[in-house]
Amino acid sequence: MELTVLGCGDAFGNGGRNNTSFLVTEAGEHVLIDCGASTLIRLKYEKIDLEAISTIVISHFHGDHYGGIPFILISSLFEKPRKNPLTIVGPEGVKKRVYELQEAMYIGTADQLDELDLKFVEYKHEESLSLGDKSISVWKVEHSPPSLPHGIRLEWHGKKIAFSGDTSWTENLLPLSRGTDLFICECNFQKEVSFGHLSYEELLRKHQLFETKSLWLNHMANEVFDATDFKFNRLYDGQKIRI
Ligand SMILES: [Zn+2]
Numbered sequence: 001m002e003l004t005v006l007g008c009g010d011a012f013g014n015g016g017r018n019n020t021s022f023l024v025t026e027a028g029e030h031v032l033i034d035c036g037a038s039t040l041i042r043l044k045y046e047k048i049d050l051e052a053i054s055t056i057v058i059s060h061f062h063g064d065h066y067g068g069i070p071f072i073l074i075s076s077l078f079e080k081p082r083k084n085p086l087t088i089v090g091p092e093g094v095k096k097r098v099y100e101l102q103e104a105m106y107i108g109t110a111d112q113l114d115e116l117d118l119k120f121v122e123y124k125h126e127e128s129l130s131l132g133d134k135s136i137s138v139w140k141v142e143h144s145p146p147s148l149p150h151g152i153r154l155e156w157h158g159k160k161i162a163f164s165g166d167t168s169w170t171e172n173l174l175p176l177s178r179g180t181d182l183f184i185c186e187c188n189f190q191k192e193v194s195f196g197h198l199s200y201e202e203l204l205r206k207h208q209l210f211e212t213k214s215l216w217l218n219h220m221a222n223e224v225f226d227a228t229d230f231k232f233n234r235l236y237d238g239q240k241i242r243i
Helices: 039-045 069-079 094-105 110-115 173-177 200-209
Strands: 002-007 021-026 029-033 053-057 086-090 118-122 128-131 134-140 150-156 159-163 182-186 215-218 240-242
Touching: 002 039, 021 039, 021 150, 029 150, 039 069, 053 069, 069 094, 069 110, 086 094, 086 128, 094 110, 094 118, 134 173, 150 173, 173 182
Parallel strands: 029 053, 053 086, 086 118, 159 182, 182 215
Antiparallel strands: 002 021, 002 240, 021 029, 128 134, 134 150, 150 159
8 A cells, every 4th residue: 555645745836746635555446534735636646546545534524634635526527427426425514615616616516516426525533444345434523614624544454544634732632543554743833822733742642642654644734744853754746655
């Protein structure tokens, strides 16, 4: 199994890094975890066949995490008409939110989404969804409440990959990370912040509470990405991690 980092930047595009998106690949099938606004551009750069993406899982309703979905859908409608089904998994109301975003970005196209074989699946805190050979478990995290923020764990072909989403420190990160082969945790800032994001200083104090084989940081402002004497692994766009 391989994870390709399509984007690991923050919401402001700092350092020219793309918005959050990870492509997990096994036996020619792709699962997309988050789909920020820049995701289609990086998918094209990586020469990924969109037909081979079976599932998109969204951590919360912020543009740098789900704003790329309409670009994938217009490509699937008009550029290369999609034949395969596509499952979009997200917080409560995911179908309505995707349709509203589609209409806002490409007016008149939301009605045409019915031409695609789309399936929308809502998840709930501490529940596990079974989607064919995949299991997706989620925990609520601490971020802008209207965005319905969650951390996501994907179990597929015997591997466990977890992603914190955007969050302040929360005890829910512990069951999320437990027993994982790879845990991607956000780290937006160097020093303490009040709400909604984690910092390097806080992770230095608490990272040993995570139970994962491999910890990598995501959603970094320049002060984190460019820091020297840094104790954790930092993702970079285009990186491929074997799991
Ligand atoms: Zn966010």
